Amino acid sequence: MADDRKNSGPHQYGMETRTIHAGARPDPVTGARNTPIYQTTSYVFDDAEHAADLFNLQTFGFIYSRLTNPTVSVLEERIANLEDGRAAVCAASGHAAQFLAFFSLLEPGDEFVASRNLYGGSITQFGVSFKRLGWTCHFVDPTDPENFRKAITPKTKGIFIEVLANPGGVIVDLEAVAGVAKDAGIPLIVDNTLATPYLCQPFHWGADLIVHSTTKFLSGHGTSLGGAIVESGKFDWAANADKFPTMTEPDPAYHGLTFAETFGDFGFTMKTRAVGLRDFGPCMSPTNAFYTITGMETLHLRMDRHIENAQKIAEFLDAHPAVDWVSYAGLPESPYHDLAKKYLPKGAGSVFTCGLKGGYEAGVRMVEGVNLFSHLANVGDTRSLILHPASTTHRQLTDEQRAAAGAGPEVIRLSIGLETADDLMYDLDQALA
Numbered sequence: 001m002a003d004d005r006k007n008s009g010p011h012q013y014g015m016e017t018r019t020i021h022a023g024a025r026p027d028p029v030t031g032a033r034n035t036p037i038y039q040t041t042s043y044v045f046d047d048a049e050h051a052a053d054l055f056n057l058q059t060f061g062f063i064y065s066r067l068t069n070p071t072v073s074v075l076e077e078r079i080a081n082l083e084d085g086r087a088a089v090c091a092a093s094g095h096a097a098q099f100l101a102f103f104s105l106l107e108p109g110d111e112f113v114a115s116r117n118l119y120g121g122s123i124t125q126f127g128v129s130f131k132r133l134g135w136t137c138h139f140v141d142p143t144d145p146e147n148f149r150k151a152i153t154p155k156t157k158g159i160f161i162e163v164l165a166n167p168g169g170v171i172v173d174l175e176a177v178a179g180v181a182k183d184a185g186i187p188l189i190v191d192n193t194l195a196t197p198y199l200c201q202p203f204h205w206g207a208d209l210i211v212h213s214t215t216k217f218l219s220g221h222g223t224s225l226g227g228a229i230v231e232s233g234k235f236d237w238a239a240n241a242d243k244f245p246t247m248t249e250p251d252p253a254y255h256g257l258t259f260a261e262t263f264g265d266f267g268f269t270m271k272t273r274a275v276g277l278r279d280f281g282p283c284m285s286p287t288n289a290f291y292t293i294t295g296m297e298t299l300h301l302r303m304d305r306h307i308e309n310a311q312k313i314a315e316f317l318d319a320h321p322a323v324d325w326v327s328y329a330g331l332p333e334s335p336y337h338d339l340a341k342k343y344l345p346k347g348a349g350s351v352f353t354c355g356l357k358g359g360y361e362a363g364v365r366m367v368e369g370v371n372l373f374s375h376l377a378n379v380g381d382t383r384s385l386i387l388h389p390a391s392t393t394h395r396q397l398t399d400e401q402r403a404a405a406g407a408g409p410e411v412i413r414l415s416i417g418l419e420t421a422d423d424l425m426y427d428l429d430q431a432l433a
């Protein structure tokens with residue numbers, strides 16, 4: 001759980017330096033400069049007492065890779081560092097991270113409030129599968145922060161948003177929603193997958209927990225599934241003890257320790273690891289952590305090019321006769337342009353939607369007509385990607401949910417990659433023709 005910035009003396013390292021160095025140091029045994037893939041399931045104990053201390057969470061170390069792994073630990077420290085958080089725990093995927101975060105917060109019968117503008121899979125996870133665990137999600141229109149306040153009940157244990165929403169191009173007023181969560185004494189959880197800490201650092205605006213699908217921009221090359229949960233270390237669990245018994249009541253499996261009291265500002269991370277990962281098991285593999293660490297070293301360079309290309313393509317489509325509208329907060333006419341300038345000053349990401357004049361049919365023809373763009377269900381790759389949500393990712397939703405999520409029949413979602421911008425425009429132009 002060491003924090004690299006504490007070792008850096010009075011000088012604070014910049015984001016670019018931290019994407020390359022945070023959490024990693026040369027291997028003390030071999031001198032290997034790059035973080036090795038510790039492809040091992042288990043670790044030898046020094047002696048019986050050391051083993052007992054590890055199992056009792058009385059010392060830090062490695063027991064079994066379902067809980068901790070040295071390669072995965074480097075990634076956890078790096079993500080926590082880039083988010084200016086206290087600690088992080090990785091998971092097998094973004095959805096696994098979301099599940100674990102809510103498992104550490106909720107009891108059966110509890111509720112949370114979520115923006116209705118979310119990744120399609122999150123809407124299904126929250127609305128359908130979580131219901132079977134006794135967790136109720138109330139979806140609200142995030143464009144008015146007061147909608148979150150109105151949906152809070154005595155059983156509400158958290159608010160969940162994406163600042164830069166996928167796929168609607170909606171930017172949520174993060175600071176205002178954080179204020180609502182603070183008034184209610186509940187944590188604000190932000191899915192920061194599409195912005196990444198390079199474009200937006202939600203903890204600086206009052207968020208308490210961040211979740212990532214590292215599958216996307218953090219990894220960056222479309223090679224590896226992964227997720228992460230980051231804790232700010234600032235949420236006061238004890239002050240809201242009646243709401244969060246999972247954090248404040250003695251845990252019988254660990255000799256009655258309470259996570260909030262024993263581990264303080266990284267109690268949530270410890271709880272999620274020592275109970276959530278231990279009992280459900282969706283850990284990140286060391287090989288995926290390695291690929292993700294390697295990809296993250298160029299996060300800053302890639303994001304700069306992603307947003308530069310996205311701005312060019314959005315302007316091109318906006319002027320195209322076959323395109324009805326473009327929903328990109330980087331365009332001055334976007335209703336979210338001012339919020340984007342506040343929360344995403346470097347650029348409004350590289351995933352956005354446009355609406356085709358020809359409706360559903362034109363959408364299907366377009367995804368079949370591109371050559372350079374890949375027709376697939378992912379975002380945040382070096383390659384440019386295209387999707388018709390109504391016939392794919394948002395298929396399971398009702399017409400009403402689709403429209404609310406910004407995934408109507410005419411909508412095309414683009415994830416702009418790192419190719420030559422002219423080539424991308426040429427490809428879209430010929431597909432639209």
Ligand SMILES: *Cc1c(COP(=O)(O)O)cnc(C)c1O
Nearest residue numbers: 093094095119166193213215226
């Ligand atoms: C992809 C994605 C997820 C889910 O992550 P997986 O790694 O695919 O499980 C969650 N939120 C957002 C915004 C995503 O783009």
